[in-house]
Amino acid sequence: MIKIAIAGYGNLGRGVECAIAQNPDTELYGVFTRRNPSDVKTLKEDTKVFSLNDIENHKENIDVVILCGGSATDLPVQTPKLAESFNVIDSFDTHANIPKHFKNVDAAARKAGKVAMISVGWDPGLFSLNRLYAQAILPDGKDYTFWGKGVSQGHSDAIRRIDGVLDARQYTIPVEAALEAVRSGKNPELTTREKHTRECFVVAEEGADKARIENEIKTMPNYFADYDTTVHFISAEEMERDHSGIPHGGFVIRCGNTGLNNEKTHIIEYSLKLDSNPEFTSSVLVAYARAAYRMNKEGISGCKTVFDVAPAYLSPMSAEELRANVL
Amino acid sequence: MIKIAIAGYGNLGRGVECAIAQNPDTELYGVFTRRNPSDVKTLKEDTKVFSLNDIENHKENIDVVILCGGSATDLPVQTPKLAESFNVIDSFDTHANIPKHFKNVDAAARKAGKVAMISVGWDPGLFSLNRLYAQAILPDGKDYTFWGKGVSQGHSDAIRRIDGVLDARQYTIPVEAALEAVRSGKNPELTTREKHTRECFVVAEEGADKARIENEIKTMPNYFADYDTTVHFISAEEMERDHSGIPHGGFVIRCGNTGLNNEKTHIIEYSLKLDSNPEFTSSVLVAYARAAYRMNKEGISGCKTVFDVAPAYLSPMSAEELRANVL
Numbered sequence: 074m075i076k077i078a079i080a081g082y083g084n085l086g087r088g089v090e091c092a093i094a095q096n097p098d099t100e101l102y103g104v105f106t107r108r109n110p111s112d113v114k115t116l117k118e119d120t121k122v123f124s125l126n127d128i129e130n131h132k133e134n135i136d137v138v139i140l141c142g143g144s145a146t147d148l149p150v151q152t153p154k155l156a157e158s159f160n161v162i163d164s165f166d167t168h169a170n171i172p173k174h175f176k177n178v179d180a181a182a183r184k185a186g187k188v189a190m191i192s193v194g195w196d197p198g199l200f201s202l203n204r205l206y207a208q209a210i211l212p213d214g215k216d217y218t219f220w221g222k223g224v225s226q227g228h229s230d231a232i233r234r235i236d237g238v239l240d241a242r243q244y245t246i247p248v249e250a251a252l253e254a255v256r257s258g259k260n261p262e263l264t265t266r267e268k269h270t271r272e273c274f275v276v277a278e279e280g281a282d283k284a285r286i287e288n289e290i291k292t293m294p295n296y297f298a299d300y301d302t303t304v305h306f307i308s309a310e311e312m313e314r315d316h317s318g319i320p321h322g323g324f325v326i327r328c329g330n331t332g333l334n335n336e337k338t339h340i341i342e343y344s345l346k347l348d349s350n351p352e353f354t355s356s357v358l359v360a361y362a363r364a365a366y367r368m369n370k371e372g373i374s375g376c377k378t379v380f381d382v383a384p385a386y387l388s389p390m391s392a393e394e395l396r397a398n399v400l
Numbered sequence: 401m402i403k404i405a406i407a408g409y410g411n412l413g414r415g416v417e418c419a420i421a422q423n424p425d426t427e428l429y430g431v432f433t434r435r436n437p438s439d440v441k442t443l444k445e446d447t448k449v450f451s452l453n454d455i456e457n458h459k460e461n462i463d464v465v466i467l468c469g470g471s472a473t474d475l476p477v478q479t480p481k482l483a484e485s486f487n488v489i490d491s492f493d494t495h496a497n498i499p500k501h502f503k504n505v506d507a508a509a510r511k512a513g514k515v516a517m518i519s520v521g522w523d524p525g526l527f528s529l530n531r532l533y534a535q536a537i538l539p540d541g542k543d544y545t546f547w548g549k550g551v552s553q554g555h556s557d558a559i560r561r562i563d564g565v566l567d568a569r570q571y572t573i574p575v576e577a578a579l580e581a582v583r584s585g586k587n588p589e590l591t592t593r594e595k596h597t598r599e600c601f602v603v604a605e606e607g608a609d610k611a612r613i614e615n616e617i618k619t620m621p622n623y624f625a626d627y628d629t630t631v632h633f634i635s636a637e638e639m640e641r642d643h644s645g646i647p648h649g650g651f652v653i654r655c656g657n658t659g660l661n662n663e664k665t666h667i668i669e670y671s672l673k674l675d676s677n678p679e680f681t682s683s684v685l686v687a688y689a690r691a692a693y694r695m696n697k698e699g700i701s702g703c704k705t706v707f708d709v710a711p712a713y714l715s716p717m718s719a720e721e722l723r724a725n726v727l
Contacts (some may be wrong), residue, residue: 091660096539157491199533201507205711205715205726206711206714209716225717259611333418337675337676341671341672343670345669346583346669347664348665348666349659353537380719380722381711382708382710384708385708387532387533389536390530395500395705396499399528399535400498400524400707
């Protein structure tokens, strides 16, 4: 059994707790938290909770630590730190900062002889894999990534910071006509506005100026100004009843040509439709924890991404079973 | 530049000839044929053609040989033989015989210190990868593979062997209602008949008994008896005009559940829509030729499948470029 620890216990940590139980060869060692351990209520009654400050003392008992903190401030510090003692997996998702994060984590993991996998999840993660495979196979082509329909935490938070807003939920929605244009094989040039729309559900304070709130949302630079945005004001009860889930998903589509004169067209499409973004991401993290454990057993160390992991490492099946049953 | 040789020059060999030209880091060394080389007319004028009997004499000049023969009789002999001297790639696609083929090829490749990749293409190949990734991520679920709409060479050949048939083309078509049932997340049990239909276009000899031919097709065991099959009799001109392409494609869909009580549903879907089955397969073969060359440079040897290849090996980009641009 691969003994996995969870560092950080929010939505992602809870998802990992469930995912470990679904796999035949993984077991949960415990949750490590910055909070007072006795204040943390876990989903499963028998889950042990420890202080993150004490994690070094458990070094001999843990095969892999899955970091479940945020990319903004937690992971840039925690991943290199924990890679000094453990095989680690994180879901660092600030695309622009990946090269820097990689460098910091790689130095720590190499020194310790551990495997540290960063940016594991679905984007970055499975979507990245599909971009790579499709680009390598159809070099003469173009790929497109669409996100949604799903909740964007960052955009929801941006609305919540507006004066007079009590709660908000923002859905990113791919434009069906854009998807169809891509699938037609015409390799269209699409603007930001043509690819996605944004739909916002807002609970306003009593007496708040809704017209002003709506205008502030729709004109917010970077977040909303470049999109067709719709705003719906709803009650706190409606928010709780209709928008408490965290669904997400999306599409990676590459269209490319082959032949002596590029006369043949091929479409590769990958899509996800997820009831729960954090639970699905957690499931990806646990599969890569298996890979990290196995790769480290073979003497591999350093920072890795999904690009560096041979698929066979992810499956609990043996190489023989995979060839006989899955190939 | 990675110097690639093609062994066998049919549809697949022609596809490889085109695909090599599309990649920035591959070049075609030449075509090796069992025919008289002067009888082989290549797509590109400057492609050199040699006798397959002489391939050993070119050993020092070739980095990878892509085998473009058939799975029934060519590859079981050729792949182990050529793996004694070269890094090789084949598209061996008789699923049931993969373990045996692997064993034969592995022994030869290990002894020679070469990399031999077998069963590369889209099924086995990309579809296999998607089954593996999806199963590893959603262990509590079920996956489905649908093929088509596309031409099945084996089924077309089976019809051609019927007395009175001059030519035939068989399309395998996934049943839309079955696809929708799978995408709904209900994990339906589907019979062979419920998943695919078969549509046949037949050119009959003048005066042939069409009712008998149609009946022989529809009742043919293994090939058609378990399917809803439609048969259209057409002229040789219509066959040439409307059915000269070799399109194919299909879907791998996995639906799985997560959560404390499996209450969340996730759908992972991968699909291909290909104008030309052999040209697309060729493109996959060339990407894996790059991987074989690189892996062998690193000292790796033996028989490999797509499961054993870390995705980064497939891309002409460096690891740094991939992390910055594709992850």
